[in-house]
Amino acid sequence: MxxxxxxxxxxxxxxxxxxxxxxxxxxxxxxxxxxxGRFISVAWACKDKLRVVEKCMIQ
Known part of the structure; x- marks a missing residue:
């Protein structure tokens, strides 16, 4: 190898x-x-969208 x-x-x-x-x-x-337009609230407001991005990137 x-x-x-x-x-x-x-x-x-x-x-x-x-x-x-x-x-x-x-x-x-x-x-x-x-x-x-978000700073601190991004952690919970966009959490679901982040998971979708992570899932897509792993594939």
Whole structure:
């Protein structure tokens, strides 16, 4: 089994994150809209939307 170099690992992580953000863009945008204008209340007001984003990103 070949191990990845640190650079390869970083590139793979960036590519995977970019792909996930593109795929999950609608739910990320909903979460961002929920956060708009909030500071402390975001913790409970947008909790459900955050879970949807996390679920999408894991897939």
């Amino acid at each position: 070949n191990a990845l170099s640190r650079r390869e690992e970083d590139n793979l992580l960036k590519a995977t994150k970019s792909f996930a953000l593109k795929k999950c863009e609608p739910v990320v945008q909903e979460f961002a809209n929920c956060m708009d």
